[in-house]
Amino acid sequence: MSPASSHPQVVVIGGGQAGLSVSFYLKRLGLEPGTDFVVLDRGPGTGGAWQLRWEALRVGSAHRINDLPGMDALGLTFDEADRTLPAKEVVADYYRQYEEFYDLRIVRPADVHRVSNRDLDLVVEYTDAQGATHELTTDVVVNATGTWGSPFIPWYPGLDSFAGRHLHTSDYESADEFRDRSVVVVGGGTSAIGFLMELEGVVSELTWVSRRPIEFLDESELNLEAGAAAVAMQDEAARAGRALPSIVSGTGVPRTRRIQAAIDRGLLVAKPMFSSVEPDGVRWEDGTFQKADAILWSTGFRPELRHLAPLKLREKEGGVTVGNGSSWKDGRVFFAGYGPQASTIGANRAGRQIARQVIATLSNL
Numbered sequence: 104m105s106p107a108s109s110h111p112q113v114v115v116i117g118g119g120q121a122g123l124s125v126s127f128y129l130k131r132l133g134l135e136p137g138t139d140f141v142v143l144d145r146g147p148g149t150g151g152a153w154q155l156r157w158e159a160l161r162v163g164s165a166h167r168i169n170d171l172p173g174m175d176a177l178g179l180t181f182d183e184a185d186r187t188l189p190a191k192e193v194v195a196d197y198y199r200q201y202e203e204f205y206d207l208r209i210v211r212p213a214d215v216h217r218v219s220n221r222d223l224d225l226v227v228e229y230t231d232a233q234g235a236t237h238e239l240t241t242d243v244v245v246n247a248t249g250t251w252g253s254p255f256i257p258w259y260p261g262l263d264s265f266a267g268r269h270l271h272t273s274d275y276e277s278a279d280e281f282r283d284r285s286v287v288v289v290g291g292g293t294s295a296i297g298f299l300m301e302l303e304g305v306v307s308e309l310t311w312v313s314r315r316p317i318e319f320l321d322e323s324e325l326n327l328e329a330g331a332a333a334v335a336m337q338d339e340a341a342r343a344g345r346a347l348p349s350i351v352s353g354t355g356v357p358r359t360r361r362i363q364a365a366i367d368r369g370l371l372v373a374k375p376m377f378s379s380v381e382p383d384g385v386r387w388e389d390g391t392f393q394k395a396d397a398i399l400w401s402t403g404f405r406p407e408l409r410h411l412a413p414l415k416l417r418e419k420e421g422g423v424t425v426g427n428g429s430s431w432k433d434g435r436v437f438f439a440g441y442g443p444q445a446s447t448i449g450a451n452r453a454g455r456q457i458a459r460q461v462i463a464t465l466s467n468l
């Protein structure tokens with residue numbers, strides 16, 4: 104679908120949970136999708152980053168997805184989602200129904216590669232499926248691009264010399280790819296733990312390393328108080344324009360029944376981080392060596408902001424300064440799902456908060 108207007112008042116970049124939530128509230132506050140505001144999304148289909156996640160990932164207690172605002176009107180709730188189906192299918196299907204029900208007219212695939220200033224306008228340039236470039240001029244941009252497109256792998260000496268396969272969470276498809284291989288999983292979050300449980304019994308050797316000790320919570324679902332502390336850490340960093348800390352370092356890992364069983368059978372014992380990578384494995388400070396055919400880096404993501412570079416919003420501290428979803432350097436640019444909002448519940452909150460601010464900004468132009 105192409106946008107009906109080449110100068111919408113608002114362009115939303117990204118059609119995941121955050122972009123959909125902003126769109127819902129913009130519509131509710133009187134803006135017409137496709138004309139007053141246009142949503143551009145790079146994804147081939149609906150589902151935000153969820154459509155690209157691995158087959159075995161399920162919606163459940165370790166991965167709890169909050170309902171989008173107004174989703175109850177469709178008779179849908181993630182709490183009752185089919186746990187036998189891959190999360191990628193469930194979420195893509197729910198989002199598709201949601202987009203259709205609210206007639207959000209999302210333009211996809213539309214890969215935004217540049218946002219810049221021209222006179223008083225913001226110019227959003229994107230590429231379509233055929234590789235043709237288009238541009239929209241607009242008054243306000245809401246960036247809701249998530250993190251999936253910006254995987255983070257920390258640097259270790261010898262990293263480039265590794266002759267096996269390096270892959271990140273975002274590249275993982277299924278345990279079968281690693282049958283009878285020796286695999287080192289790096290990371291201390293729920294994704295790393297999920298991979299260990301999937302790879303167990305399939306690979307020939309499985310080694311888990313983490314840069315910090317794992318804190319297993321007593322609860323079987325994410326502890327909201329610990330969650331609030333993690334969100335506060337994110338907020339503090341975003342307001343100071345610093346690079347964002349890892350979410351999981353502030354929340355700990357919930358002890359679901361599956362995770363408790365894995366702890367009980369001795370699977371979830373992490374070694375400290377290795378100190379270097381060699382062509383055929385990894386080595387610790389004390390000289391210990393582990394052969395590896397693959398290193399799976401479950402080491403998180405960074406916000407995807409490359410396309411905003413011409414706006415020069417980045418601070419020397421490494422991040423962008425964002426308070427309540429709004430850029431402090433440029434009042435026409437908003438960030439939905441950034442930092443403290445980087446969860447499905449945060450993305451929902453962002454929607455309401457940002458849509459109201461967008462309307463206020465437009466009325467002052």
Ligand code: FAD
Binds near residue numbers: 116146151167
């Ligand atoms: P995304 O879902 O990433 O959507 C961003 C959209 O922007 C995508 O559709 C993408 O195609 C598009 N986009 C990106 N760049 C561009 C561009 N340049 N041009 C155009 N479009 C672009 N949160 C939870 O609340 N519960 C969970 O259980 C949970 N599990 C998670 C598991 C994993 C493995 C990971 C990595 C994250 C998890 N999260 C979870 C966090 C989760 O990603 C967020 O909660 C939420 O789904 C993010 O929504 P979003 O809209 O901000 O980002």
